[in-house]
Amino acid sequence: MKDPSLRRSVTLFRGFLREPSDPRSFYELLARDAANQVERYAPLAGRVVVDVGGGGGHFTAEFRRRGARAFLFEPDPAELAASPRPPEGAVVADGYLLPLADGTADVCFCSNVLEHVDDPVTFLSELVRVTRPGGLVYVAFTNWYSPWGGHEWAPWHYLGAERARRRYERRTGRPAKHVLGENLFPVHVGTTLRQVRARDDVTVLSARARYWPFAPGLVTRVPLLREFATWNLLLILRRCP
Numbered sequence: 001m002k003d004p005s006l007r008r009s010v011t012l013f014r015g016f017l018r019e020p021s022d023p024r025s026f027y028e029l030l031a032r033d034a035a036n037q038v039e040r041y042a043p044l045a046g047r048v049v050v051d052v053g054g055g056g057g058h059f060t061a062e063f064r065r066r067g068a069r070a071f072l073f074e075p076d077p078a079e080l081a082a083s084p085r086p087p088e089g090a091v092v093a094d095g096y097l098l099p100l101a102d103g104t105a106d107v108c109f110c111s112n113v114l115e116h117v118d119d120p121v122t123f124l125s126e127l128v129r130v131t132r133p134g135g136l137v138y139v140a141f142t143n144w145y146s147p148w149g150g151h152e153w154a155p156w157h158y159l160g161a162e163r164a165r166r167r168y169e170r171r172t173g174r175p176a177k178h179v180l181g182e183n184l185f186p187v188h189v190g191t192t193l194r195q196v197r198a199r200d201d202v203t204v205l206s207a208r209a210r211y212w213p214f215a216p217g218l219v220t221r222v223p224l225l226r227e228f229a230t231w232n233l234l235l236i237l238r239r240c241p
């Protein structure tokens with residue numbers, strides 16, 4: 001599917017709505033979409049790809065299908081256990097401290113993890129460290145003021161995280177998966193862009209709204225609006241030689 005296009009965005013959004021009942025189809029769709037995005041910048045076949053915080057491994061599986069030597073690093077054994085087919089050789093490891101030598105990866109891939117770590121700047125440095133000079137870092141995250149910023153308690157996070165979490169628990173009778181300050185942190189588009197642009201070890205090749213159907217780069221340039229409208233910020237970085 002053409003990216004960006006209305007058809008692609010609608011297909012992704014429909015898959016997202018069906019995620020609770022059919023997670024596998026949604027994550028396979030998302031993985032194909034993300035692999036297409038990576039391949040715009042670098043071929044995957046024969047490349048070493050490191051998938052950090054890759055959950056059950058749908059992305060790793062897709063990268064392998066395209067001929068990459070892909071490796072999953074996931075700190076939560078429960079994520080791997082919940083996967084119908086965790087990729088062979090998956091490593092239980094924290095993305096802050098990857099068990100990899102400097103410059104190992106041709107592509108370091110990290111989808112929807114940055115908002116789950118308390119120090120995104122240090123976390124990003126580790127992604128850059130394991131990427132070879134000239135290699136790519138793909139990092140995407142849901143920013144806090146996105147309509148989905150509060151995750152399962154969205155969009156009520158706009159009225160306060162604690163209130164939104166309590167409301168979720170009252171309505172569903174289930175404990176919320178995410179607690180602000182424990183496993184979900186407010187990460188913002190403007191701040192993150194300033195931080196990555198100030199780095200001297202990467203060049204920003206693309207900063208865009210990951211799922212937008214048109215002008216995905218434009219929205220990330222408009223202060224304030226970008227915090228609400230970006231939904232999910234995708235950064236493609238090249239590690240400086």
Ligand SMILES: C[S@@+](CC[C@H](N)C(=O)[O-])C[C@H]1O[C@@H](n2cnc3c(N)ncnc32)[C@H](O)[C@@H]1O
Pocket residue numbers: 027052053054055056073074075076079093094095096110111112113116117
């Ligand atoms: C929302 S899930 C995203 C999973 C997958 N990457 C995706 O895009 O569907 C967040 C993932 O981040 C992982 N995570 C949280 N803290 C992490 C850390 N310090 N290092 C690496 N992964 C982490 C979680 O275990 C979980 O698998």
